[in-house]
Amino acid sequence: MSGKFSFELKATDGNARMGVISTPRGEIRTPAFMPVGTAATVKAMMPESVRATGADILLGNTYHLMLRPTAERIDRLGGLHKFMNWERPILTDSGGFQVMSLAELRKLTEKGVTFKSHIDGSKHELTPERSMEIQRLLGSDIVMCFDECPALPADRDRIASSMRLSMRWAERSRVAFGDRPGHALFGIQQGGLEQDFREESAEALKAIGFEGYAVGGLAVGEGQEAMFGCLDYAPDMLPTDKPRYLMGVGKPDDIVGAVARGIDMMDCVLPSRSGRTGQVFTRHGVVNIKNARHADDPRPLDERCSCPACSNYSRAYLHHVFRANEMISGMLLTWHNLHYFQEIMQGMRDAIAAGTFDAWQKDFHEGRAQGDIEPL
Numbered sequence: 252m253s254g255k256f257s258f259e260l261k262a263t264d265g266n267a268r269m270g271v272i273s274t275p276r277g278e279i280r281t282p283a284f285m286p287v288g289t290a291a292t293v294k295a296m297m298p299e300s301v302r303a304t305g306a307d308i309l310l311g312n313t314y315h316l317m318l319r320p321t322a323e324r325i326d327r328l329g330g331l332h333k334f335m336n337w338e339r340p341i342l343t344d345s346g347g348f349q350v351m352s353l354a355e356l357r358k359l360t361e362k363g364v365t366f367k368s369h370i371d372g373s374k375h376e377l378t379p380e381r382s383m384e385i386q387r388l389l390g391s392d393i394v395m396c397f398d399e400c401p402a403l404p405a406d407r408d409r410i411a412s413s414m415r416l417s418m419r420w421a422e423r424s425r426v427a428f429g430d431r432p433g434h435a436l437f438g439i440q441q442g443g444l445e446q447d448f449r450e451e452s453a454e455a456l457k458a459i460g461f462e463g464y465a466v467g468g469l470a471v472g473e474g475q476e477a478m479f480g481c482l483d484y485a486p487d488m489l490p491t492d493k494p495r496y497l498m499g500v501g502k503p504d505d506i507v508g509a510v511a512r513g514i515d516m517m518d519c520v521l522p523s524r525s526g527r528t529g530q531v532f533t534r535h536g537v538v539n540i541k542n543a544r545h546a547d548d549p550r551p552l553d554e555r556c557s558c559p560a561c562s563n564y565s566r567a568y569l570h571h572v573f574r575a576n577e578m579i580s581g582m583l584l585t586w587h588n589l590h591y592f593q594e595i596m597q598g599m600r601d602a603i604a605a606g607t608f609d610a611w612q613k614d615f616h617e618g619r620a621q622g623d624i625e626p627l
Contacts, residue, residue, distance in 0.1 A: 254432075254433050256272070256462055257272070257273045258271070258463070258494045266511060267513070267603050268282070268510075274433065276338060277340060282510045283307060284593060285309060285310045286301055286306050286310070287519065288311050288335065289312045289520070290319070291334055295523060295581040296585055298337045300586060304590045305596070308339060308341065308342060309342075311331055311344075312349065313345055313382060313395075314344075314346035317346065325388065330388075331391065340392040340393065342391065342393035342518075343386045344395045344498070345396060345398060345424075350366055364376070364377050379423040382424065383397070392433075392435065393436075393462075394435065395439060396417075396424040396437065396461075398421065400413075400467060400468050402471050402472060403472050404473070407445060410443035414448050415451075418441075418456070421456060421459055422459050436463075437464060437465050438463075440456060440488070442468065444473060444477055449485050453489055457490065461493070462493065463495070463496060463516075464494070465498050466495065466496070470497075470498070475504070482509060482513075494515045495514050495516070498517075500519055501519050506596075507595065511608070522588035522591075523585045527584070529584065532592070534591075535618060535619060540569050540570050548567050549565045551566070556587065556590065560586055598611060
Protein backbone atom coordinates (compact mmCIF):
# COMPACT_ATOMS: atom_id res chain seq x y z
CA MET A 252 0.00 0.00 0.00
CA SER A 253 1.12 3.52 -0.75
CA GLY A 254 0.39 6.78 0.99
CA LYS A 255 1.48 8.69 4.04
CA PHE A 256 0.35 9.03 7.62
CA SER A 257 -0.62 12.58 8.51
CA PHE A 258 -2.76 14.62 10.91
CA GLU A 259 -4.65 17.79 10.08
CA LEU A 260 -6.07 19.90 12.89
CA LYS A 261 -9.18 21.45 11.38
CA ALA A 262 -10.81 23.32 14.28
CA THR A 263 -10.42 24.09 17.97
CA ASP A 264 -12.90 25.31 20.58
CA GLY A 265 -11.14 26.05 23.84
CA ASN A 266 -8.83 23.09 24.34
CA ALA A 267 -11.11 20.75 22.37
CA ARG A 268 -9.77 19.77 18.94
CA MET A 269 -11.34 18.42 15.74
CA GLY A 270 -9.25 16.97 12.94
CA VAL A 271 -8.51 14.12 10.56
CA ILE A 272 -5.80 11.47 10.66
CA SER A 273 -5.02 10.24 7.14
CA THR A 274 -3.63 6.74 6.56
CA PRO A 275 -3.30 4.53 3.48
CA ARG A 276 -6.25 2.52 4.80
CA GLY A 277 -8.58 5.47 5.27
CA GLU A 278 -9.27 8.57 7.33
CA ILE A 279 -9.85 8.67 11.08
CA ARG A 280 -12.07 11.52 12.21
CA THR A 281 -11.04 13.01 15.53
CA PRO A 282 -12.01 13.08 18.32
CA ALA A 283 -12.14 9.33 17.73
CA PHE A 284 -13.29 6.46 19.91
CA MET A 285 -11.64 3.14 19.04
CA PRO A 286 -13.61 -0.04 19.84
CA VAL A 287 -11.36 -2.71 21.33
CA GLY A 288 -10.84 -5.92 19.37
CA THR A 289 -8.56 -7.60 21.90
CA ALA A 290 -8.26 -11.01 20.22
CA ALA A 291 -8.90 -9.85 16.62
CA THR A 292 -12.61 -9.39 17.25
CA VAL A 293 -14.88 -6.86 18.91
CA LYS A 294 -16.81 -9.29 21.06
CA ALA A 295 -20.42 -9.98 19.97
CA MET A 296 -20.01 -7.86 16.81
CA MET A 297 -19.38 -8.49 13.12
CA PRO A 298 -16.76 -6.14 11.60
CA GLU A 299 -19.30 -4.57 9.27
CA SER A 300 -21.58 -3.94 12.25
CA VAL A 301 -18.77 -2.16 14.08
CA ARG A 302 -18.20 0.01 11.02
CA ALA A 303 -21.94 0.74 10.84
CA THR A 304 -21.78 2.31 14.31
CA GLY A 305 -19.39 4.95 12.90
CA ALA A 306 -16.03 3.53 13.98
CA ASP A 307 -13.11 4.52 11.74
CA ILE A 308 -10.44 2.47 13.53
CA LEU A 309 -10.15 -0.53 15.84
CA LEU A 310 -7.64 -1.45 18.53
CA GLY A 311 -5.90 -4.83 18.67
CA ASN A 312 -3.80 -6.21 21.50
CA THR A 313 -0.17 -7.21 21.12
CA TYR A 314 -0.03 -9.28 24.31
CA HIS A 315 -3.10 -11.39 23.54
CA LEU A 316 -2.31 -11.87 19.85
CA MET A 317 1.32 -12.82 20.48
CA LEU A 318 0.09 -15.61 22.77
CA ARG A 319 -2.83 -16.75 20.62
CA PRO A 320 -2.81 -17.34 17.64
CA THR A 321 0.73 -15.73 17.48
CA ALA A 322 1.84 -12.83 15.33
CA GLU A 323 3.78 -15.16 13.05
CA ARG A 324 0.65 -17.13 12.21
CA ILE A 325 -1.35 -13.96 11.51
CA ASP A 326 1.45 -12.74 9.26
CA ARG A 327 1.45 -16.01 7.30
CA LEU A 328 -2.30 -15.66 6.85
CA GLY A 329 -2.02 -12.20 5.33
CA GLY A 330 -1.88 -9.86 8.31
CA LEU A 331 -4.36 -8.74 10.94
CA HIS A 332 -6.61 -6.72 8.61
CA LYS A 333 -7.27 -9.70 6.36
CA PHE A 334 -7.36 -12.14 9.27
CA MET A 335 -10.19 -10.30 11.05
CA ASN A 336 -11.87 -8.87 7.93
CA TRP A 337 -11.32 -5.22 8.85
CA GLU A 338 -9.72 -3.23 6.04
CA ARG A 339 -9.71 0.13 7.80
CA PRO A 340 -6.95 1.33 10.18
CA ILE A 341 -5.91 -0.70 13.21
CA LEU A 342 -3.95 0.52 16.23
CA THR A 343 -2.17 -2.05 18.35
CA ASP A 344 -1.02 -1.40 21.89
CA SER A 345 2.45 -2.54 22.86
CA GLY A 346 1.51 -5.22 25.38
CA GLY A 347 3.08 -3.42 28.33
CA PHE A 348 -0.16 -2.79 30.22
CA GLN A 349 -1.36 -6.39 29.84
CA VAL A 350 1.98 -7.72 31.03
CA MET A 351 1.52 -5.59 34.14
CA SER A 352 -2.12 -6.51 34.72
CA LEU A 353 -2.46 -10.10 33.47
CA ALA A 354 0.85 -11.92 33.23
CA GLU A 355 2.15 -14.16 35.99
CA LEU A 356 5.62 -14.14 37.61
CA ARG A 357 6.66 -10.99 35.82
CA LYS A 358 10.36 -10.04 35.91
CA LEU A 359 11.32 -6.55 34.83
CA THR A 360 14.82 -5.65 33.64
CA GLU A 361 16.43 -2.96 31.50
CA LYS A 362 16.15 -5.31 28.53
CA GLY A 363 12.41 -5.90 28.87
CA VAL A 364 9.95 -8.15 30.66
CA THR A 365 9.88 -11.90 31.05
CA PHE A 366 6.60 -13.45 32.14
CA LYS A 367 4.39 -16.51 32.14
CA SER A 368 1.28 -16.55 29.99
CA HIS A 369 -1.99 -16.23 31.87
CA ILE A 370 -3.43 -18.76 29.40
CA ASP A 371 -1.13 -21.76 29.72
CA GLY A 372 1.84 -20.73 31.85
CA SER A 373 4.29 -20.72 28.95
CA LYS A 374 7.30 -18.41 29.30
CA HIS A 375 7.76 -15.35 27.09
CA GLU A 376 9.96 -12.30 26.80
CA LEU A 377 8.71 -8.93 25.58
CA THR A 378 11.20 -6.18 24.78
CA PRO A 379 10.87 -2.94 22.80
CA GLU A 380 12.40 -4.71 19.81
CA ARG A 381 10.11 -7.75 20.07
CA SER A 382 7.03 -5.54 20.54
CA MET A 383 7.91 -3.66 17.35
CA GLU A 384 8.45 -6.96 15.53
CA ILE A 385 5.07 -8.34 16.65
CA GLN A 386 3.24 -5.18 15.61
CA ARG A 387 5.02 -5.23 12.23
CA LEU A 388 3.96 -8.83 11.68
CA LEU A 389 0.38 -7.91 12.54
CA GLY A 390 0.51 -5.06 10.01
CA SER A 391 -0.68 -2.40 12.44
CA ASP A 392 -1.25 1.06 10.99
CA ILE A 393 -0.53 2.75 14.33
CA VAL A 394 2.08 1.10 16.53
CA MET A 395 2.59 1.93 20.20
CA CYS A 396 5.98 2.12 21.91
CA PHE A 397 6.72 -0.54 24.48
CA ASP A 398 6.40 1.00 27.93
CA GLU A 399 6.06 0.11 31.58
CA CYS A 400 2.91 1.23 33.31
CA PRO A 401 2.91 1.16 37.12
CA ALA A 402 -0.41 0.92 38.93
CA LEU A 403 -1.45 3.98 40.89
CA PRO A 404 -1.03 5.02 43.60
CA ALA A 405 2.75 4.67 43.63
CA ASP A 406 5.49 6.68 45.32
CA ARG A 407 7.51 9.28 43.39
CA ASP A 408 10.64 7.15 43.21
CA ARG A 409 8.74 4.26 41.64
CA ILE A 410 6.99 6.57 39.15
CA ALA A 411 10.25 8.31 38.23
CA SER A 412 12.21 5.10 37.63
CA SER A 413 9.35 3.59 35.61
CA MET A 414 8.94 6.71 33.47
CA ARG A 415 12.66 6.96 32.71
CA LEU A 416 12.81 3.27 31.82
CA SER A 417 9.86 3.82 29.47
CA MET A 418 11.68 6.73 27.83
CA ARG A 419 14.74 4.55 27.21
CA TRP A 420 12.43 1.89 25.79
CA ALA A 421 10.76 4.56 23.62
CA GLU A 422 14.10 5.36 22.02
CA ARG A 423 14.75 1.67 21.37
CA SER A 424 11.22 1.31 19.96
CA ARG A 425 11.87 4.19 17.57
CA VAL A 426 15.07 2.55 16.29
CA ALA A 427 13.45 -0.88 15.98
CA PHE A 428 10.38 0.51 14.20
CA GLY A 429 12.59 1.72 11.37
CA ASP A 430 11.34 3.45 8.23
CA ARG A 431 7.80 2.30 7.43
CA PRO A 432 5.98 4.78 5.16
CA GLY A 433 2.24 4.86 5.78
CA HIS A 434 2.62 3.46 9.29
CA ALA A 435 2.96 5.50 12.49
CA LEU A 436 4.72 5.03 15.81
CA PHE A 437 3.26 6.77 18.86
CA GLY A 438 5.29 7.63 21.93
CA ILE A 439 3.68 7.25 25.36
CA GLN A 440 3.99 9.96 28.00
CA GLN A 441 4.32 8.58 31.52
CA GLY A 442 4.82 10.14 34.93
CA GLY A 443 1.77 9.20 36.97
CA LEU A 444 0.11 12.22 38.56
CA GLU A 445 3.39 14.10 38.95
CA GLN A 446 3.48 17.21 36.75
CA ASP A 447 7.26 17.51 36.70
CA PHE A 448 7.66 13.88 35.60
CA ARG A 449 5.02 14.36 32.88
CA GLU A 450 7.02 17.34 31.58
CA GLU A 451 10.27 15.38 31.65
CA SER A 452 8.62 12.52 29.77
CA ALA A 453 7.10 14.82 27.14
CA GLU A 454 10.43 16.49 26.48
CA ALA A 455 12.16 13.13 26.09
CA LEU A 456 9.52 11.93 23.62
CA LYS A 457 9.64 15.14 21.57
CA ALA A 458 13.41 14.83 21.34
CA ILE A 459 13.03 11.32 19.87
CA GLY A 460 10.19 12.34 17.54
CA PHE A 461 6.97 10.42 16.87
CA GLU A 462 3.99 10.55 14.51
CA GLY A 463 1.64 10.78 17.49
CA TYR A 464 1.72 10.91 21.28
CA ALA A 465 -0.25 9.07 23.94
CA VAL A 466 -0.99 10.05 27.51
CA GLY A 467 -0.37 6.78 29.32
CA GLY A 468 -0.50 5.69 32.93
CA LEU A 469 -4.01 6.99 33.61
CA ALA A 470 -7.31 5.14 34.10
CA VAL A 471 -5.41 2.72 36.33
CA GLY A 472 -7.29 3.33 39.55
CA GLU A 473 -6.67 7.01 40.28
CA GLY A 474 -10.30 8.13 39.79
CA GLN A 475 -11.84 10.69 37.46
CA GLU A 476 -10.97 13.79 39.50
CA ALA A 477 -7.27 12.90 39.61
CA MET A 478 -7.28 11.90 35.95
CA PHE A 479 -8.86 15.20 34.89
CA GLY A 480 -6.38 17.04 37.09
CA CYS A 481 -3.54 15.45 35.15
CA LEU A 482 -5.24 16.09 31.81
CA ASP A 483 -5.51 19.78 32.70
CA TYR A 484 -1.80 20.03 31.87
CA ALA A 485 -0.46 16.81 30.32
CA PRO A 486 -1.85 17.16 26.75
CA ASP A 487 -0.53 20.73 26.51
CA MET A 488 2.98 19.35 26.96
CA LEU A 489 2.67 17.41 23.70
CA PRO A 490 2.96 18.78 20.14
CA THR A 491 -0.16 20.52 18.87
CA ASP A 492 0.32 19.25 15.31
CA LYS A 493 0.26 15.55 16.23
CA PRO A 494 -2.64 13.39 17.43
CA ARG A 495 -2.99 12.89 21.19
CA TYR A 496 -4.26 9.54 22.45
CA LEU A 497 -5.57 8.84 25.97
CA MET A 498 -5.20 5.13 26.56
CA GLY A 499 -7.94 3.00 28.15
CA VAL A 500 -10.66 5.64 28.59
CA GLY A 501 -13.48 5.29 29.31
CA LYS A 502 -17.03 6.12 30.42
CA PRO A 503 -19.00 8.75 28.49
CA ASP A 504 -18.27 11.41 31.11
CA ASP A 505 -14.56 10.54 30.96
CA ILE A 506 -14.52 10.80 27.18
CA VAL A 507 -16.21 14.20 27.06
CA GLY A 508 -13.96 15.55 29.80
CA ALA A 509 -10.86 14.27 28.03
CA VAL A 510 -11.83 15.88 24.72
CA ALA A 511 -12.50 19.15 26.56
CA ARG A 512 -8.88 18.95 27.75
CA GLY A 513 -7.29 18.40 24.33
CA ILE A 514 -7.43 14.63 23.68
CA ASP A 515 -8.02 13.34 20.13
CA MET A 516 -8.24 9.54 20.48
CA MET A 517 -9.50 7.09 23.10
CA ASP A 518 -10.23 3.40 23.50
CA CYS A 519 -12.00 1.28 26.07
CA VAL A 520 -13.55 -2.19 26.44
CA LEU A 521 -16.45 -0.68 28.38
CA PRO A 522 -19.10 -0.49 25.60
CA SER A 523 -18.69 -4.15 24.65
CA ARG A 524 -18.03 -5.52 28.13
CA SER A 525 -21.00 -3.65 29.56
CA GLY A 526 -23.23 -4.78 26.72
CA ARG A 527 -22.50 -8.40 27.54
CA THR A 528 -23.38 -7.83 31.20
CA GLY A 529 -26.63 -5.95 30.58
CA GLN A 530 -25.38 -2.42 31.27
CA VAL A 531 -26.50 0.06 28.64
CA PHE A 532 -25.38 3.67 28.15
CA THR A 533 -27.97 6.18 26.98
CA ARG A 534 -28.43 9.95 26.72
CA HIS A 535 -30.17 9.81 30.10
CA GLY A 536 -27.62 7.71 31.92
CA VAL A 537 -27.20 4.00 32.58
CA VAL A 538 -29.89 1.38 32.06
CA ASN A 539 -29.44 -2.05 33.64
CA ILE A 540 -31.59 -4.25 31.45
CA LYS A 541 -31.49 -7.14 33.92
CA ASN A 542 -33.64 -5.18 36.39
CA ALA A 543 -37.22 -6.46 36.77
CA ARG A 544 -38.67 -3.02 36.07
CA HIS A 545 -38.05 -3.62 32.34
CA ALA A 546 -39.96 -6.92 32.09
CA ASP A 547 -43.20 -5.29 30.84
CA ASP A 548 -41.75 -2.11 29.32
CA PRO A 549 -42.65 -1.73 25.61
CA ARG A 550 -40.40 1.32 25.12
CA PRO A 551 -37.05 1.23 23.32
CA LEU A 552 -33.87 1.81 25.29
CA ASP A 553 -33.69 5.30 23.78
CA GLU A 554 -36.44 6.64 21.56
CA ARG A 555 -33.98 8.89 19.70
CA CYS A 556 -31.41 6.17 18.96
CA SER A 557 -31.34 4.59 15.49
CA CYS A 558 -29.35 1.45 16.38
CA PRO A 559 -30.98 -1.96 15.73
CA ALA A 560 -31.62 -2.57 19.43
CA CYS A 561 -33.60 0.64 19.79
CA SER A 562 -35.23 0.58 16.34
CA ASN A 563 -36.53 -2.99 16.45
CA TYR A 564 -36.81 -4.21 20.04
CA SER A 565 -38.44 -3.24 23.32
CA ARG A 566 -36.87 -3.07 26.74
CA ALA A 567 -39.09 -6.02 27.65
CA TYR A 568 -37.57 -8.15 24.88
CA LEU A 569 -34.02 -7.11 25.72
CA HIS A 570 -34.69 -7.91 29.38
CA HIS A 571 -36.05 -11.33 28.39
CA VAL A 572 -33.13 -12.37 26.18
CA PHE A 573 -30.61 -11.17 28.74
CA ARG A 574 -32.31 -13.14 31.52
CA ALA A 575 -32.52 -16.17 29.23
CA ASN A 576 -28.77 -15.93 28.43
CA GLU A 577 -29.46 -15.70 24.71
CA MET A 578 -26.52 -14.63 22.53
CA ILE A 579 -28.59 -11.96 20.80
CA SER A 580 -28.63 -10.03 24.07
CA GLY A 581 -24.90 -9.32 24.02
CA MET A 582 -25.03 -8.59 20.30
CA LEU A 583 -27.82 -6.01 20.52
CA LEU A 584 -26.67 -4.30 23.70
CA THR A 585 -23.07 -4.08 22.51
CA TRP A 586 -24.24 -2.62 19.18
CA HIS A 587 -26.26 -0.01 21.05
CA ASN A 588 -23.39 0.94 23.34
CA LEU A 589 -20.91 1.29 20.48
CA HIS A 590 -23.47 3.29 18.48
CA TYR A 591 -24.01 5.61 21.43
CA PHE A 592 -20.29 6.16 21.98
CA GLN A 593 -19.81 6.99 18.29
CA GLU A 594 -22.82 9.31 18.45
CA ILE A 595 -21.06 11.19 21.26
CA MET A 596 -17.91 11.50 19.14
CA GLN A 597 -19.84 12.83 16.14
CA GLY A 598 -21.67 15.30 18.35
CA MET A 599 -18.39 16.61 19.70
CA ARG A 600 -16.82 16.85 16.25
CA ASP A 601 -19.78 18.85 14.97
CA ALA A 602 -19.83 21.12 18.02
CA ILE A 603 -16.10 21.86 17.88
CA ALA A 604 -16.36 22.68 14.18
CA ALA A 605 -19.27 25.02 14.89
CA GLY A 606 -17.64 26.65 17.92
CA THR A 607 -20.46 25.46 20.21
CA PHE A 608 -18.63 22.85 22.28
CA ASP A 609 -19.41 24.48 25.64
CA ALA A 610 -23.13 24.46 24.86
CA TRP A 611 -22.91 20.85 23.66
CA GLN A 612 -21.19 19.83 26.91
CA LYS A 613 -23.89 21.56 28.95
CA ASP A 614 -26.65 19.73 27.08
CA PHE A 615 -24.80 16.43 27.45
CA HIS A 616 -24.43 16.75 31.21
CA GLU A 617 -27.96 18.09 31.74
CA GLY A 618 -29.46 15.22 29.76
CA ARG A 619 -27.67 12.69 31.92
CA ALA A 620 -28.52 14.55 35.14
CA GLN A 621 -32.21 14.37 34.27
CA GLY A 622 -32.10 10.68 33.50
CA ASP A 623 -33.21 7.73 35.58
CA ILE A 624 -29.84 6.20 36.47
CA GLU A 625 -30.39 2.71 37.82
CA PRO A 626 -28.47 0.83 40.48
CA LEU A 627 -26.18 -1.95 39.29
